[in-house]
Amino acid sequence: MRIEYLEELKGKKNLLAFSHGTDSTALFYALLELCEFDLCLVNYQTRINSNNEEQSAIKLAKTYNKKIFTKKVNLDNNNFESNARKYRYDFFDELMQDYDNLIVAHNLNDRFEWFLMQITKGAGLCNLLGFNGIDTRKNYKIIRPLINTSKDKIMLYLNENSYEYFQDESNFNTKYKRNEIRLNYANDFVKHYANGIRNTLKYLEFDKSKICKDSLVYKGIYFCKDENSLDKAIKKLGFVSSSKQKLELKNQLNKNNEAELYFRTDCVCVCFYKGFFMVFLKAITKLSKEQKDAYRLAKVPKNLRFFLALNNIKLNELINLTKNLKSTHNNY
Template sequence: MLHHISKLPQDSVFLLGFSGGVDSSALFFLLLECGVEFDLAIVDYGMREESRLEVAYAQELAQTYDKKIYHLRAPRIGSNFEANARKIRYEFFGELIAKNAYRGLLLAHQLNDRIEWLLMQFARGAGLNTLLGFGFCERVMGFDVFRPLLDVSKGELYRFCMERGIRFFEDRSNQDERFVRNRYRMIASFLMQSSCGIKQSLKYLEKEKQILYPKFEIGKLGEVRRFARAREYQSLYILDLECKKLGYVLSAKQKKEIMRCCFSCEIHTLIIESNAHYIFVTPKIECVMSREYRNLCRIHQIPHRLRPVFYPLWCSQISIEEIGKFCNHPISN
């Protein structure tokens, strides 16, 4: 089984996002075999009768193997379940990681999940960066997320658990064809008959992605993030990553709106702005600005949408010249 647990940062303690399913149960025991230090976190959304048993199983594993366990009973989610559930669990994980100084979050996403995601995005209309989706490591909401099973098929995880007598739970809702996501899940399972070829194709695509979407320097002043303008598709890719770090996942519709507005708009609670040199993204704030500050912003060409965000910094003795340089001084090659 070609997992990437050995690539995890050494001498670190992690938080494992656990569900009780075959993926996270297999990852639990693989981590034990590889000597990785970790604790458990599980979220109960109260949507299924089995969730109570899954929490009990997680608690049993924690006690048996001397792990800490954190359990959240999520509030009722009325609509847009997947997006709201993701927000709840990532906020929960983020608080635990910050409070307990964990190195990052471990998730059990595997090869079938990658193909399922690729098919869903392909049907919606997406570029290479979106089709490939998540990688081994990415930064989300201020903490690192590691996925060491991305090259392991679900079938391999089933075999691993069955051979070792590892208990796991099946979510029966995953077989309900009324849910669109499950239709893609079934197609992904069928495609896994050619898993070796799929793995190789993904490796080729990842290499091409690195050429098309090179790394960019990210600057920060207060809560404002900036990066140098590039080709439109590259700029949108970097912006999407930075929005994820701020806890927000852009939809396809929002991405189209951002491009239509030439990277100058407000999305949800985020401000997106641009000028000749940079594209900026920052959480939105509202404040009453002094006349003196507004005049200085005009003189130093501070982008209009960013002025309220920089105002508290200016009030705390950061000069308007420094703010202006951050906004307008191009990065030297």
């Protein structure tokens, strides 16, 4: 079973996102002799085996002398996947203050499954691929060593070595679109055409890097040259927007060049100003009369005014920054 990005993991402080399912269990054993790492697990308590999986993971960590961080949570069934991801990454962000890399067990099937899901939504190139082998989030890297390994290879590795793992029965419920695509299309396709899919995704990733430029961040504001970068900037703030929210965002921006997206109690603001889409967390503060007058004369979008004031970002500072970005990043 092939392990990618080992050079990024050796000599670093690594944390493996563990569920004791097939993928993370295979990755656990594959990495044992290759690099140092600890474990973290979120127990959503939604299935019969949830607590058994947690206890087995704790026992496994103890057997191999590794730290494990666990957390139990009960989430509302409404928009469960989005809420679970938000909770999971809040937990990861807290732990990653003491680590360099978060290791995630996404595999080739997961990536192709995402690809197919995006096609059904009518996505463009910049949103087709979803995650990369290495992504940067806040103060750490997310590394996916199995991104080019098929599910078949993972299962073969587990079964040949008789490693114990747990099956998430919810993965077989086709009422969820992700599962329908995985079980009816993605898995069989990867089984027959893994090499071609792997190469195609690699070529698309290269093309994407040339066409879809990443956002630049300054004091909490993500600057995006076009709308294709907005989704990734929102992800860097720790949120995943649904198809409905993406449409809502587009409609709001078309109306007045400013939008708000709510994720439970958090609000992400997007505005278009000085040639850039700017993405930031909503801020609430009082503005002085001088600030109100200056912002109004400069036609600063309303939500951006409060963010600038709260974070002590001078208006000239912002305007000069946008000028510099335009002049030094002609290909941005």
